Amino acid sequence: xxxxxxxxxxxxxxxxxxxxPETKTLKRDSKLILDESDSYGVxxxxxxxxxAGEGEVHLVSMAPNNEVSGLRTALxxxxxxxxxxxDDALQGSDALGTAKVLAAAIARQEPDLVLAATxxxxxxxxxxxxxxxxxxxxxxxTFAKSVAVDGGAAQVKRQTEAGxxxxxxxxxxxxxxxxGVVEPRYPSFKGIMAAKSKxxxxxxxxxxxxxxxxxxxxxxxxxxxxxxxxxxxxxGEVIEDEGDxxxxxxxxxxxxxxx
Amino acid sequence: xGLDKIWVFGEVAxxxxxxxxxxxxxAARSLADTVEVFMxxxxxxxxxxxxxxxxETVYSTGDLAGGLQGVAIASAVAAAIEAGDVxxxxxxxxxxxxxxxxxxxxxxxxxxxxxxxxxxxxxVDETLIGSEPVFGGTVDVKTKNTSGKPGIFLVRPKxxxxxxxxxxxxxxxxxDVPDLGAVGAAKVVNSHAEEADGPKLDEAAIVVSGGRGLGxxxxxxxxxxxxxxxxxxPGASRAIVDAGWVPYSYQVGQTGKVVKPTVYIAAGIxxxxxxxxxxxxxxxxxxxxxxxxxxxxxxxDLGIVGxxxxxxxxxxxxxxxx
Numbered sequence: 001x002x003x004x005x006x007x008x009x010x011x012x013x014x015x016x017x018x019x020x021p022e023t024k025t026l027k028r029d030s031k032l033i034l035d036e037s038d039s040y041g042v043x044x045x046x047x048x049x050x051x052a053g054e055g056e057v058h059l060v061s062m063a064p065n066n067e068v069s070g071l072r073t074a075l076x077x078x079x080x081x082x083x084x085x086x087d088d089a090l091q092g093s094d095a096l097g098t099a100k101v102l103a104a105a106i107a108r109q110e111p112d113l114v115l116a117a118t119x120x121x122x123x124x125x126x127x128x129x130x131x132x133x134x135x136x137x138x139x140x141x142t143f144a145k146s147v148a149v150d151g152g153a154a155q156v157k158r159q160t161e162a163g164x165x166x167x168x169x170x171x172x173x174x175x176x177x178x179x180g181v182v183e184p185r186y187p188s189f190k191g192i193m194a195a196k197s198k199x200x201x202x203x204x205x206x207x208x209x210x211x212x213x214x215x216x217x218x219x220x221x222x223x224x225x226x227x228x229x230x231x232x233x234x235x236g237e238v239i240e241d242e243g244d245x246x247x248x249x250x251x252x253x254x255x256x257x258x259x
Numbered sequence: 260x261g262l263d264k265i266w267v268f269g270e271v272a273x274x275x276x277x278x279x280x281x282x283x284x285x286a287a288r289s290l291a292d293t294v295e296v297f298m299x300x301x302x303x304x305x306x307x308x309x310x311x312x313x314x315e316t317v318y319s320t321g322d323l324a325g326g327l328q329g330v331a332i333a334s335a336v337a338a339a340i341e342a343g344d345v346x347x348x349x350x351x352x353x354x355x356x357x358x359x360x361x362x363x364x365x366x367x368x369x370x371x372x373x374x375x376x377x378x379x380x381x382x383v384d385e386t387l388i389g390s391e392p393v394f395g396g397t398v399d400v401k402t403k404n405t406s407g408k409p410g411i412f413l414v415r416p417k418x419x420x421x422x423x424x425x426x427x428x429x430x431x432x433x434x435d436v437p438d439l440g441a442v443g444a445a446k447v448v449n450s451h452a453e454e455a456d457g458p459k460l461d462e463a464a465i466v467v468s469g470g471r472g473l474g475x476x477x478x479x480x481x482x483x484x485x486x487x488x489x490x491x492x493p494g495a496s497r498a499i500v501d502a503g504w505v506p507y508s509y510q511v512g513q514t515g516k517v518v519k520p521t522v523y524i525a526a527g528i529x530x531x532x533x534x535x536x537x538x539x540x541x542x543x544x545x546x547x548x549x550x551x552x553x554x555x556x557x558x559x560d561l562g563i564v565g566x567x568x569x570x571x572x573x574x575x576x577x578x579x580x581x
Contacts, residue, residue, distance in 0.1 A: 019393070019400070094373055118514065127376060128364070131367060133364075134364065140329070145507065159357060164453070164507070165450050166448050167327070221406025224402050233558045235556070241570055243569075245570050246570055248563070
């Protein structure tokens, strides 16, 4: 079974950077890391291949300048190989442009199953998985909280507003997984060493046969027209608990007459 | 100048139109002359309620026989527009829900049109512009549809207030789902509800949420007890939902429910961006956390730097004895 996992390499959330008011894109000055949301998909893929007894996990990512530092983390977890798509023309790509690029890179792998996070931790549009599935002509099950593969089909528990649905989906298919679907492993020292020599295919738009006008600023059918600092919520009173803080809370609730 | 026509994605909760749909109808009415709804299921069942909230027509696909909404609805809408059965709207509004995001993603590919996400406010300047809070709500970004085609906007719950306008029952029209083949092969074989007793999380006047600071899943009982004592609903941060302490239906935040109660009590929650986005709109916020540097204190009206295991039991006892 071949599983492709979409992974995003993002600025460290502990140092999220800022929007550049000139270019209206996220400044990505610092080194990129593997989006934690994607570590669940990588782990899920490794476990599914393990359970199937055969196959491999391939990673697909899009980032500036053939950046692979985040990909190496996922390779160290156990993925076999990766594709990185970089091209200057990709700057400014919206969700649809991103999906077009990832879908083209995924199609070359002819996977049985495509896994993605439900949303990235930085852009969180949450639409890219469904867009990729539509571009590839695949059925999709999004917001999975558990995934199993049996008899050429995926059995997925899909989160819903009310609870969850059990969904059966024949392969090939795309599944987007929530954080918590599995517990991601930490890369072992051996895994980290092995990751350094795992194959990473570097592609540009030409190699994927994508016209530059479809992606990046040129292809994004949307434009940021303003960036403004939001009015801050006024911070209130912060007190140290000295054994009577509960009385303050009760008094606060009484003042609001909500009890 | 407003838009001519907006289509709102209709969703159902229980046997009523979901509040997110009614919220978007309120938004759409203020932006366009004509507001119509597209949805799965039998639109006729909801035509009265949708009409009351300003929808003139409801297009519905009928029962999907277990098929997921994303692929079916997007295919049906695209086919109807392509065949000239309906005139394309100027914009589509969908809620930031599981099915809303699926429909939006699939539809954007079918129509080759952009999706503008996490929208909390909308305005018209020739085309539709969506406002999105980023960096935990510290910065507002406005994004305009410049594609020359209908834009798709994913609107966050609780961004608009659902208000009826006494409109008459909406007309009903069929929206035919074309043969989907393999792409429509995913089927729901079973549905489970995980709703807790008591008031609903996104409707309760008081919400009590717990996070990692509780230390263990057993300690969540304090959150339940406090919620009961104040007649509120229990909630949770993503961290403890991911850890399996409580079901996803408890989750407050970017990927969970958006709540705007009169009082929000955060117990052992540090206040990650992901969480703040879901509760910052609460009228009053009380936070209990042992780390004085926790970001939750920056939005709290009353912040208690202390141990939840000491403060919560006393608080519960004081409230239960009243």
